[in-house]
Amino acid sequence: MDFKSLFMGFAFAAMWSSAFTSARIIVQYAPPLTALSLRFLISGLLGCAIAWALGQSFRLTKRQWTGVVIFGLCQNALYLGLNFVAMQTVQASLAAIIASTMPLLVAIAGWLLFGTRVRPLGIAGLAAGVIGVVLIMGARLSGGTDVLGLILLIVGVFSLTAATLAVMGASSGGNVLAIVGLQLLVGAILTAIPAVIFEPFVVDWNWTLIAAFFYTTLIPGLAATWVWFLLVGRIGAVRASTFHFLNPFLGVVIAAGFLGEQIGPLDVVGVIIIAAGILAVQLSKQPTALATSDTANNRLN
Numbered sequence: 225m226d227f228k229s230l231f232m233g234f235a236f237a238a239m240w241s242s243a244f245t246s247a248r249i250i251v252q253y254a255p256p257l258t259a260l261s262l263r264f265l266i267s268g269l270l271g272c273a274i275a276w277a278l279g280q281s282f283r284l285t286k287r288q289w290t291g292v293v294i295f296g297l298c299q300n301a302l303y304l305g306l307n308f309v310a311m312q313t314v315q316a317s318l319a320a321i322i323a324s325t326m327p328l329l330v331a332i333a334g335w336l337l338f339g340t341r342v343r344p345l346g347i348a349g350l351a352a353g354v355i356g357v358v359l360i361m362g363a364r365l366s367g368g369t370d371v372l373g374l375i376l377l378i379v380g381v382f383s384l385t386a387a388t389l390a391v392m393g394a395s396s397g398g399n400v401l402a403i404v405g406l407q408l409l410v411g412a413i414l415t416a417i418p419a420v421i422f423e424p425f426v427v428d429w430n431w432t433l434i435a436a437f438f439y440t441t442l443i444p445g446l447a448a449t450w451v452w453f454l455l456v457g458r459i460g461a462v463r464a465s466t467f468h469f470l471n472p473f474l475g476v477v478i479a480a481g482f483l484g485e486q487i488g489p490l491d492v493v494g495v496i497i498i499a500a501g502i503l504a505v506q507l508s509k510q511p512t513a514l515a516t517s518d519t520a521n522n523r524l525n
Contacts, residue, residue: 229459233467236451241474243444244316244323245482247308249436253428256308257419259437264300264412267445271405280402288399292407299387300411305418306380313370314377317485320475321361322377327465328354329385337389342508349504353469356497360472363490388456388465400453404446469498 250259275282284292307319328350331342342350427433455464473495479485 229455232451232455232458233464234470236448236455237467237470237474239443239448239451240468241320241471242478243440243448244307244311244320244475245478246436246440246444247319248311248316248479248483249432250440251308251312253430253433254437255419255423255425255427256312257305257415258423258425260304260308261412261415261419263437263441263445264408264415266441267449268405268408268412270442271401271408271446271450273405275399275402275405278401280399282399282402282406284399284403284406288403292403293410295387296407296410297414298383300408301414302383303380303387304411305415306376306383310370310373310376310380312373314373315485316479316483317472317476318361318365318369318374319377320479321357321472322374323381323384324357324468324471324475325354326381326384326388327468329382330388330465333385333389344508345504346508349466349501349508352501352504353466353498354501356469356494356501357472358494359490359497360476360494363488363494400457401450404450404453408445408449466502469502472498 250256272282303323307323311319331346331350334342452464455467458464473491476485476487476491480487
């Protein structure tokens, strides 16, 4: 993996991890699905406007439109929607830890659906990442956790896995920013429906809410999604997803800095194991990931 891919991966992980803290702040002052739908609308319109200014085409291929719809549904409406609702009662760090298990789910799905074979070193790396996640989660789960919120987070990470597999086909063929903008608009529509039906519009307006909302809209919402599409198109979904193993530590650190969540010794041990897992997965090179991407693309045609 070249330096640019590594930089993109770490940048995406940092932006993605920060979203849990900003989301946790937002849902303390505003209805979760209403705020999320508005965030998607603004991010999507900005993305489409920038894509149009750059001369990108909105005449997408069938494969790209499929990716737009599935990504908008699974990543935005389901994964983020469920996370926003859950974070009314659970910690931001817990949400980051659960979401970081997605690479293992991607590898399993690749094996079951596309016949992907992962080398032993890659399997060891994924196992190490999971062990690190478990250590951090064990350290963080003190004092009890809301069961419903935990279930929503788990369902959300399965939806994120489906979105990751779908984006393998959507990121090819160019027009990346146009695709990002369109899938955000899909998310805006799908989250607006339950927001209107189930949520009363009660907002505690303050500068903390406004700052968190605009940060979430522009950085995790637009910039991180754009970088993710580029990264998946560059190195493939399986290898790109290994950067999610950085998210437990980054999520915990950012939440500790802004929300006062504590960092314990097991958090430090866990992140070392996770970093070793990422190194092992990258060293394995996983050549079959490219074959998986080609197979997935063919099946979407």
